Amino acid sequence: MSLAGTIRTTARRAQSALTPATYSQGDMDILTKLKKEHREVQLLLDKLVDSERAAERKSLLKQIKGALVPHSRAEEKVVYDALRALRDKEAKQDGEEGYLEHGLADRMLATLGKASAGTVEFAAAAKVLRELLNHHIREEESSIWSDVKDNFSDEQREQMNRDFEAAKKKVRVPQ
Ligand SMILES: [Fe+2]
Ligand SMILES: [Fe+2]
Numbered sequence: 001m002s003l004a005g006t007i008r009t010t011a012r013r014a015q016s017a018l019t020p021a022t023y024s025q026g027d028m029d030i031l032t033k034l035k036k037e038h039r040e041v042q043l044l045l046d047k048l049v050d051s052e053r054a055a056e057r058k059s060l061l062k063q064i065k066g067a068l069v070p071h072s073r074a075e076e077k078v079v080y081d082a083l084r085a086l087r088d089k090e091a092k093q094d095g096e097e098g099y100l101e102h103g104l105a106d107r108m109l110a111t112l113g114k115a116s117a118g119t120v121e122f123a124a125a126a127k128v129l130r131e132l133l134n135h136h137i138r139e140e141e142s143s144i145w146s147d148v149k150d151n152f153s154d155e156q157r158e159q160m161n162r163d164f165e166a167a168k169k170k171v172r173v174p175q
Contacts, residue, residue: 030079030160031145037071038137045130054118057126061112065173068109068133072102074167078160083147091147098144101136108132113175 041064048060076099083095108129115122148157 027158028161029154029157030164031148031157033161033164034071034075034079035141037067038141041067041071041133042137045126045133048126049123049130054116057117057122061109061117065109065113068105069173070168070171072105073171074164076102077167078164079144079148082152082160083144086147086151088147088151091151094143094147098136098140101132101139104132105129105136 044060044064044067048057048064051057051060080095080098083091083098086092108125112122112125112129115125148160152160
């Protein structure tokens with residue numbers, strides 16, 4: 001791994017260590033759960049971009065899909081749809097924007113799935129996916145999260161986490 005990659009990885013590990021791990025699954029605020037999953041996917045994306053071995057790249061791509069696809073589908077259902085149902089125009093639009101960005105990430109995952117893992121095309125698509133998702137996560141953790149905090153109580157956000165977990169279980173990850 002490059003020095004920059006190591007620094008990013010260490011910074012993220014330190015950040016996830018600050019996330020309370022003592023919650024029982026159901027009591028967790030949806031935003032705490034989403035943040036934890038974002039950090040996990042970002043770590044995998046850093047590893048994917050740093051990797052130069054085809055077999056390792058394939059295995060990392062599989063792990064990224066396995067984490068990201070259920071996260072995205074459940075987030076759409078539980079978070080974005082809840083925002084789209086509000087009167088608040090800005091919150092509605094943030095929900096729409098989230099859907100569009102997930103669509104772009106899905107397309108990039110499909111491109112990666114078709115590219116041969118040892119090629120520069122794969123390396124390029126991996127970088128684009130990381131840029132796209134880092135941008136998406138940054139926006140989500142600012143705009144979407146303030147919409148959620150403004151519109152839903154602590155109890156509602158814990159319920160959203162339970163719904164999120166249930167929704168994730170129903171998602172089929174495409175090969
Ligand atoms: Fe997310
Ligand atoms: Fe998202």
